[in-house]
Amino acid sequence: MSPTRSADRVTPRTRARRRAATRLGAVTVALGLVGSLLTACSGGSTDAAQPSGKPGGVVIGAVSNGAANQIDVTVPQVDSIRNALPAAVRDSGELSIGIGALPSGYPPLAFIGSDQHTLTGAEPDLGRLVAAVLGLTPVITNATWENLFVGIDSGRTDVGFSNITVTEERKEKYDFATYRKDEIAFEVLKASSWNFDGNYESLAGKKVAVGSGTNQERLLLEWRDKLTAEGKTLDVVYFPDANSINLALASGKIDAYLAPNPSISYHVRQTAGTPKATRVAGTYSGAGSTLQGLIAATTKKGDELVGPLADAINHLITTGVYAKWLAAWNLSAEAVPTSQVNPPGLPRNDS
Known part of the structure; x- marks a missing residue:
């Protein structure tokens, strides 16, 4: 079955992505039915992430079954950062977020919530927070690790938030905006x-x-x-x-x-x-004694999205929302002082 997504609006960009996701789903079924039940309920829920009647509202740790200390935050849109987005992303009104947590999830970073539907975890929560800064609706796709990168490569996915370590090899194909220590x-x-x-x-x-x-x-x-x-x-x-x-x-x-x-x-x-x-x-x-490993939001190289993503993360850092997000998921030890674009990554022999 195909990775599932949810959104509040359907645009031509969404329809094209859904057609592509359907083709990918056919391949997934042909390869096997392992994890099919999880796939069926893996789409992120914008209702849980953005409560009705509360613009910019995000629930951190929603339906986490005790994995997080649930808190509500309000993240207003930042026009200066939104205006720096590539026109295609800004005009679509959506941020397509890829998570590579199939088939079984990996708490506390990404897993199916206690409602058996919402994709919860530290990673999708950060994606929702970043989308709020950008004034975009988060549209979250849960796939296998391999298909996460297929989605980014094809343009179906704008950005991956999936515990992706910056490496020198990956930097040849992708741009990175860091947000956690590895x-x-x-x-x-x-x-x-x-x-x-x-x-x-x-x-x-x-x-x-x-x-x-x-x-x-x-x-x-x-x-x-x-x-x-x-x-x-x-x-x-x-x-x-x-x-x-x-x-x-x-x-x-x-x-x-x-x-x-x-x-x-x-x-x-x-x-x-x-x-x-x-x-x-x-x-x-995780990189050893000579380098601090870093986890980063990952985009297709040269698509001009990574700068606004880093700016959005830095806005969350300076406003204190970032610290609340980490604390909610008991990950404060992985805090970074600032989001960097394409910093030194793990060398090829460690990638």
């Missing part, structure tokens, strides 16, 4: 006194779980090798799934779990108030 985090029991201060030596003697084949595993193994050379130990352990890791942490079989900060922050919120509550014991750049 961080990994250590999760420990709340009762633990251990903290990671950015120095690998603090890991000596610890037993740490990590996902196989991940960027954080690469960093952890590098730290283990350094400690081994110093005559110290770091026990890196693996488990088949997240539930097994959580049980190991709760039982004391491991000292910490290293994973992307959003997933750690989500689990910390889930365990709050329980006998085995956890906390974040430290974060580190």
Whole structure:
């Protein structure tokens, strides 16, 4: 089934995109029916994002089932930023936002809400906030990670808000407006006194779980090798799934779990108030020690949309809405001071 979208108005631009989305949906069905139920209810709901009778109103954390602290904010249109938009986007009245969260979603960043319809999460919420600054109706499409980029490449999607890391390879095809740090985090029991201060030596003697084949595993193994050379130990352990890791942490079989900060922050919120509550014991750049990894809004290169997007994000930063958005989703550790256009990205060998 095709990715689904919702909007308050239908324009020629929307109709063309919907015809293209239908063709893409046919290909998706031909490839298989995995995740079809989620696809059927994956469209973002503008009703939940923009309450009736409240121009510029956005509900952050709507229908999140406790993943976020829901708050209402008002984000007035900024004419100077809107006027800088490409004419085709401005005149359409819509901002087509792509999310790559199929088939199962990835809370707290993007997932189907408790109403079984609305695409909620930190990423679609930021897209809705940016659209409000631009005076546009957010039209959100949920697709697979691969089809997210197909949508951007084809022009069906104006911008991707989907935890996309800036890399030098991607910069050849896309423009980026940054909005979060790309961080990994250590999760420990709340009762633990251990903290990671950015120095690998603090890991000596610890037993740490990590996902196989991940960027954080690469960093952890590098730290283990350094400690081994110093005559110290770091026990890196693996488990088949997240539930097994959580049980190991709760039982004391491991000292910490290293994973992307959003997933750690989500689990910390889930365990709050329980006998085995956890906390974040430290974060580190997902790009390693030489570069701060950055997550960015992603557009087709040269389409002249990235500048207004960065301006809109910077407006949200200066007005304090950005900080409220991050805090609502427990992601304040990933705040950036400003949105940058096409900053240095992960080098090709790390992309």
